Amino acid sequence: MIDILFEFAGDYVLVKIQGSSVLFGSTAYGAKLAPISGLKLSKEGVEKEFPDLRGNILWKEEAVKRFTDKIKRLRTEKSRAEYIIEDLRGHGYIPLKLQEAGMRPVKLS
Numbered sequence: 001m002i003d004i005l006f007e008f009a010g011d012y013v014l015v016k017i018q019g020s021s022v023l024f025g026s027t028a029y030g031a032k033l034a035p036i037s038g039l040k041l042s043k044e045g046v047e048k049e050f051p052d053l054r055g056n057i058l059w060k061e062e063a064v065k066r067f068t069d070k071i072k073r074l075r076t077e078k079s080r081a082e083y084i085i086e087d088l089r090g091h092g093y094i095p096l097k098l099q100e101a102g103m104r105p106v107k108l109s
Contacts (some may be wrong), residue, residue: 001101002081004108006093013093015084017077022084037064045091 002017005027012027023033046053046063053059074080077100085095085108099105 002077003097003099004081004085004095005097005105006088006095008088008093012096015088017080017084019077020072020080022071022080036067 004015004017006013006015014025014027014033016023016025016033021035023035024039025033041060041063043059046059050059050063050066053062056062070083071080074083081098085098089095095108097105098108
């Protein structure tokens with residue numbers, strides 16, 4: 001299990017990776033974690049990432065499917081963490097700490 005703490009627009013976001021499961025949550029009101037399918041996705045952001053989904057009425061479902069497929073193709077939790085850090089960094093998220101199960105947190109910035 002790997003936990004990654006990000007800062008975004010003055011808020012802290014927790015990403016928990018457990019096997020091929022990835023959960024996201026804001027720490028502002030306690031870490032209520034949800035899978036990517038439970039998150040609000042920006043249509044503009046999805047279309048920027050996947051231009052072929054422009055005009056597709058099932059854009060959210062397809063974006064979630066592509067994300068979960070990508071996560072499943074990565075073999076280890078560490079590679080999943082690296083992918084998520086790089087992907088979210090490109091969207092303005094600042095990675096602060098990473099903690100692997102049984103280890104102390106490591107400062108990332």
